[in-house]
Amino acid sequence: MQLRVAPENPLEWLALKTNQVPIPLLHVQMYFIMAKAVMEAADAGVFDAIHQGKNTSETIAKACHLHPRPTAQLLTLLVSMEYLSFDNDQFRLTSMAQKWIVSESPHSVHAIAVYNNRVAWDWVSNLGNYLRTGQGMESHEVFDEKQWQLYQDAMQSVAKSEVREFEKRVPISKKATRLLDIGGANGQYAAALCRKLPNLEAIILDLPEAIENSSLPEDVRSRITCRAGNALTDDLGENQYDAVLLSNVAHHFTEAQNQELTARVARSLRKDGIFIVNEFIRPALDSTPELVGSSSSLFFGLTSTSGNWTVQEIQAWQRAAGLKIYKTIRYFTIPGMAMVIAKKS
Numbered sequence: 001m002q003l004r005v006a007p008e009n010p011l012e013w014l015a016l017k018t019n020q021v022p023i024p025l026l027h028v029q030m031y032f033i034m035a036k037a038v039m040e041a042a043d044a045g046v047f048d049a050i051h052q053g054k055n056t057s058e059t060i061a062k063a064c065h066l067h068p069r070p071t072a073q074l075l076t077l078l079v080s081m082e083y084l085s086f087d088n089d090q091f092r093l094t095s096m097a098q099k100w101i102v103s104e105s106p107h108s109v110h111a112i113a114v115y116n117n118r119v120a121w122d123w124v125s126n127l128g129n130y131l132r133t134g135q136g137m138e139s140h141e142v143f144d145e146k147q148w149q150l151y152q153d154a155m156q157s158v159a160k161s162e163v164r165e166f167e168k169r170v171p172i173s174k175k176a177t178r179l180l181d182i183g184g185a186n187g188q189y190a191a192a193l194c195r196k197l198p199n200l201e202a203i204i205l206d207l208p209e210a211i212e213n214s215s216l217p218e219d220v221r222s223r224i225t226c227r228a229g230n231a232l233t234d235d236l237g238e239n240q241y242d243a244v245l246l247s248n249v250a251h252h253f254t255e256a257q258n259q260e261l262t263a264r265v266a267r268s269l270r271k272d273g274i275f276i277v278n279e280f281i282r283p284a285l286d287s288t289p290e291l292v293g294s295s296s297s298l299f300f301g302l303t304s305t306s307g308n309w310t311v312q313e314i315q316a317w318q319r320a321a322g323l324k325i326y327k328t329i330r331y332f333t334i335p336g337m338a339m340v341i342a343k344k345s
């Protein structure tokens with residue numbers, strides 16, 4: 001998938017085709033205010049207010065405690081971005097906004113808009129420093145209590161959208177009885193697999209602050225055990241698990257850390273057990289360019305002094321740990337994401 005400037009008439013098509021449109025101007029002047037506008041609108045409750053029936057600029061501004069004039073500017077932009085429509089003097093949510101950003105929608109990614117607005121936005125201004133020095137942050141070491149909660153809420157909302165396809169396509173044996181979910185404190189992956197496999201028990205290993213801020217779904221709570229620890233140093237045991245999941249965690253760790261962790265994971269697997277690295281994939285420079293994997297890689301470089309990995313890099317850790325390469329499953333619904341799976345023989 002790509003984000004592209006879409007022409008709306010033949011003359012615009014021609015202008016784009018003949019390189020007459022200053023694309024960098026769109027990137028540097030429009031994209032950043034567009035992203036921040038969606039974050040601020042979500043954080044201020046604009047989408048929820050419209051969902052609850054506030055449909056004019058004035059009533060939305062009042063419900064969200066915003067100034068009327070900038071609210072009208074914000075709403076105009078959100079119409080252009082196809083979050084809202086405007087008919088008969090009333091703003092309405094488009095079906096896209098209704099499904100994905102209204103906070104009570106089961107598909108909502110509202111929480112990550114709030115987290116990015118309140119926490120990550122400031123970090124991005126350090127990108128130049130990261131580029132010059134190679135030294136990014138260690139985000140998990142700098143969160144305060146409130147930020148941990150915002151982070152876990154954000155991770156839960158993203159996981160809810162990712163886990164639907166994961167749960168349908170992950171090649172886990174129906175006979176599996178024990179799963180280790182490393183960094184899974186938001187509970188969505190362990191819960192989905194417990195629902196799918198009635199005999200499965202899951203152990204979630206995550207940092208103590210993440211475990212404190214986790215909220216496990218009621219229906220499978222009794223089959224999930226949370227263990228506060230550190231995946232970089234904890235003993236994972238031997239011959240314990242039918243599946244180990246490392247979902248969206250490898251991008252926080254260095255290559256050496258991932259290699260060493262994979263060796264401990266391999267030891268912890270039972271025969272025929274699988275190791276699933278569920279990740280945004282960094283497109284290799286000689287492969288097809290891909291926006292999600294490459295932009296998130298730079299973001300994780302900044303926020304964790306690491307980044308995304310190519311499928312080949314992940315498979316190299318798995319091979320070095322004595323595992324057999326099994327399958328790589330690329331998501332249809334999440335561009336740039338894949339499960340890179342190896343098996344213990």
Ligand SMILES: C[S@@+](CC[C@H](N)C(=O)[O-])C[C@H]1O[C@@H](n2cnc3c(N)ncnc32)[C@H](O)[C@@H]1O
Pocket residue numbers: 140155156158159182183184185186205206207210229230231232246247248249252
């Ligand atoms: C981006 S979130 C991914 C959450 C979840 N696995 C998912 O895919 O939705 C990263 C998770 O890794 C956890 N984490 C980071 N460093 C860790 C470490 N050293 N040991 C265990 N968990 C860690 C974080 O607390 C967080 O829950």
